[in-house]
Amino acid sequence: MFPQDIKSAKSKLDEEYHRTEPQQIPHVRRKTRMRSLALLRAAMEEAEAASGGASGQHVDGDKDQYAFVGYKRHFSQNKLPEFEQIEILKMQAYRLHTGRCLVCRVVSQPSRKGDKITVGVEDGPGSILMINIRFPALSEAPTMVLDTIFPLGTLLAIREPIVELTGPPSPNPFILVNSLSDIVFLEPTDPVLLHTTWEHPAPSNPFAGQTATDWQTRGNGYFTDGHIFASAVAYSKGLECDPAAYILRLNRAAAYLRLECFEAAIADTAAVLASAGVARNERLKAHYRAAQAQYRLGRYYLALDGFKQCISIAPEFVGVKGWVSRCAERIQESMGSYNWVRMYKEALVPGSGLVDAADFVGPIKVGKSSRGGGRGIVAMRNVKVGDLLLVANPLVSAFPPEPTTKHELGANFITGHVDGWPRHALISKLITKLAGNPALYDTVAALYAGPTFPAPPPEFPPATQPDTPYLSNPLHVKMDMDVSLLEHICTYNAFYLKNVTRTTSACRTISRDFLKLPAALYLLPSLFNHSCVPSATWHHFGDVMVVRAAKDVAAGEELTLSYIAGPGDTIFSREAELKVHMAECDCPLCDADRGDGRMQCSTRAMSDLIFRRTDYRDCNTPEEIRVKVEPTYAASRGTLRPTMLRYHHYAAELMMLEAGFDPARWSAAVVEVFKALEAAGVVVNDKTASFRPSDLEGQPRDAFIIRTDSAPTYATELCVKLMLVLANVFHCHRDRRMAGRWMDAAFWLEGVHVGGGREIFCLRYAKALSMRPLLAAYVRRA
Numbered sequence: 001m002f003p004q005d006i007k008s009a010k011s012k013l014d015e016e017y018h019r020t021e022p023q024q025i026p027h028v029r030r031k032t033r034m035r036s037l038a039l040l041r042a043a044m045e046e047a048e049a050a051s052g053g054a055s056g057q058h059v060d061g062d063k064d065q066y067a068f069v070g071y072k073r074h075f076s077q078n079k080l081p082e083f084e085q086i087e088i089l090k091m092q093a094y095r096l097h098t099g100r101c102l103v104c105r106v107v108s109q110p111s112r113k114g115d116k117i118t119v120g121v122e123d124g125p126g127s128i129l130m131i132n133i134r135f136p137a138l139s140e141a142p143t144m145v146l147d148t149i150f151p152l153g154t155l156l157a158i159r160e161p162i163v164e165l166t167g168p169p170s171p172n173p174f175i176l177v178n179s180l181s182d183i184v185f186l187e188p189t190d191p192v193l194l195h196t197t198w199e200h201p202a203p204s205n206p207f208a209g210q211t212a213t214d215w216q217t218r219g220n221g222y223f224t225d226g227h228i229f230a231s232a233v234a235y236s237k238g239l240e241c242d243p244a245a246y247i248l249r250l251n252r253a254a255a256y257l258r259l260e261c262f263e264a265a266i267a268d269t270a271a272v273l274a275s276a277g278v279a280r281n282e283r284l285k286a287h288y289r290a291a292q293a294q295y296r297l298g299r300y301y302l303a304l305d306g307f308k309q310c311i312s313i314a315p316e317f318v319g320v321k322g323w324v325s326r327c328a329e330r331i332q333e334s335m336g337s338y339n340w341v342r343m344y345k346e347a348l349v350p351g352s353g354l355v356d357a358a359d360f361v362g363p364i365k366v367g368k369s370s371r372g373g374g375r376g377i378v379a380m381r382n383v384k385v386g387d388l389l390l391v392a393n394p395l396v397s398a399f400p401p402e403p404t405t406k407h408e409l410g411a412n413f414i415t416g417h418v419d420g421w422p423r424h425a426l427i428s429k430l431i432t433k434l435a436g437n438p439a440l441y442d443t444v445a446a447l448y449a450g451p452t453f454p455a456p457p458p459e460f461p462p463a464t465q466p467d468t469p470y471l472s473n474p475l476h477v478k479m480d481m482d483v484s485l486l487e488h489i490c491t492y493n494a495f496y497l498k499n500v501t502r503t504t505s506a507c508r509t510i511s512r513d514f515l516k517l518p519a520a521l522y523l524l525p526s527l528f529n530h531s532c533v534p535s536a537t538w539h540h541f542g543d544v545m546v547v548r549a550a551k552d553v554a555a556g557e558e559l560t561l562s563y564i565a566g567p568g569d570t571i572f573s574r575e576a577e578l579k580v581h582m583a584e585c586d587c588p589l590c591d592a593d594r595g596d597g598r599m600q601c602s603t604r605a606m607s608d609l610i611f612r613r614t615d616y617r618d619c620n621t622p623e624e625i626r627v628k629v630e631p632t633y634a635a636s637r638g639t640l641r642p643t644m645l646r647y648h649h650y651a652a653e654l655m656m657l658e659a660g661f662d663p664a665r666w667s668a669a670v671v672e673v674f675k676a677l678e679a680a681g682v683v684v685n686d687k688t689a690s691f692r693p694s695d696l697e698g699q700p701r702d703a704f705i706i707r708t709d710s711a712p713t714y715a716t717e718l719c720v721k722l723m724l725v726l727a728n729v730f731h732c733h734r735d736r737r738m739a740g741r742w743m744d745a746a747f748w749l750e751g752v753h754v755g756g757g758r759e760i761f762c763l764r765y766a767k768a769l770s771m772r773p774l775l776a777a778y779v780r781r782a
Ligand SMILES: C[S@@+](CC[C@H](N)C(=O)[O-])C[C@H]1O[C@@H](n2cnc3c(N)ncnc32)[C@H](O)[C@@H]1O
Pocket: 369, 371, 372, 373, 374, 375, 376, 447, 448, 450, 456, 492, 493, 526, 527, 528, 529, 530, 531, 580, 581, 582, 584, 585, 586
């Protein structure tokens, strides 16, 4: 899908929603509607059978599937008893039925396409309509699960519905329920139903007459098969039959733990512990589940108490000991002391991406800013370059799926671009997370959502309500959920993940495949404003984000991060990525580029493109590139000249290839590397390029060879590797003093960005260091 396709899809939607004349919904016979609903169901059953399992995907041909992101849709904020009921035939297409609700019941077996569940419903007079419900928690649910959640006869109320029409030739009406809070699952005794009379007899509900024990068995089956949401629904239905059945509550706590509804899990375990006659084993399980939930909420002292309680009940329970030491580690971490090597190794586990680490907030706080949203992050005290500022677990994260699996992409109306699967998946994950953790909603809703939403409150996080709700039944969403707001929040705040276990260094290919980059949404990190030459820098261990200062910052000064995920060599590439955030970036780098002029920048961008697209040996000579690119930078601007970094790096590589045993040619190559480093923003204090055999042992430590009150933030991994190259070249010329100094510089720069000391350095640059085993000696010294 191209940007122009996204634009035209948006204008089509605008046209439909904003047409002024009322549009009658076409009348279709009950039988015909039932037939088309049955066909949808049959298609899903067929796909399920073809995939050989209960969890078969409902695949629609080979085309990529797109969902529209960022179209402002209504969500209801009024209370159900205040609504007037409306019948299907009295509704009009593309009209918001304010203050009305459709009371209906399910008359067809549900089907699913991605996360959209389709059910047929009838109203009192017997008219039938299709309802499409966006239900991310069921995005992989098989028919069996859908039948449990939407059995025939399920009573529903749709708050303030809008009827849409499918495309020609035969436009069929349907209601799209975008926000889960717009659909209310009704009990037969609900007062809303008092005035509803049904023209047709109720379809027979396959679960009528089920007991709490039946639901427990069903729930356990779903749990074992990995249908955790359905198991929580089954346990809840069992509890409706017998509210005193505490085993159901205990099992539901296990399901809530897996669904990451931690407050709900704690509430269920508390209710179990308050019940009479709970056996020892069940009490143990309740404490264990509650402690795990507290742990996942980052309340490590409470978790520790809970695990100790487990030990006092059952000293023989060995599994719990590991949790006690994990709590102790997390408590240590929440004071800023981390075992980075452990985290690095956990991040290496293929496919998991999960790293266990506590959150840590260093010397930073939310302050006022003139940027969009009005807030930013400021230093609370003087901060030194490399200081640890923040470690944050995500609210939600998404890693690229297996290449063979097909997934929905997002046609994003806000950016005008396609969101890759991980970025798009964040929205669904966020909806599910908030439905399960209603107390989080107001905090997330206080993130910046772009200029079309009201400005967020100045304080973050906002003060919590004294009676913050928690989930009791997974089908009863506790707050009015503005899905459009959440889509905007994800678009404006999600980060691409910078995986610490990978380094990017080739000067010709510092680029990334945006569609496949993993993504995550965080709370406090979302408050950082952008600069292309930021004062803070970040990395990810799995999805745990670690932010460090990239320069010395005075108390009260704003700290910024760079939002750029790509190389961002010229104002053009940066503008393309930043367009959604700001009309014009006012950082010194963009100012300098603007000062040079658009023509000069486009010459740079073109040379860069040709350089990166051409095969190494056929490439223009370094001299040709230099002649074109160098004059595009005004002599008066600073040394940071990203495109020149590529040129000097390329030139240095060629010179080294041809240097042979000639020290003069090696010296010339070293000068070229210095220039590359300077072009990346490194200030080199000592540009000695000649070689003097020297020893490291017994030498006093030299002054730092680069400036260390501020670290470059452009192509830093390449800079570290260039410093390693210098160390290697000096080492090979037996100038161990200079080799050691460049090794120190590489180690310092890496420490500023990633931290973690010598071990992480050796792990990240293992390949570069293994080719130069002697250099390991310098690392040890550092
Ligand atoms: C992730 S939010 C940053 C926090 C935000 N200022 C707040 O109050 O929540 C990103 C938004 O901040 C604003 N912003 C960040 N950096 C900016 C900059 N350098 N120039 C202009 N606006 C900026 C833009 O509106 C952007 O979409």
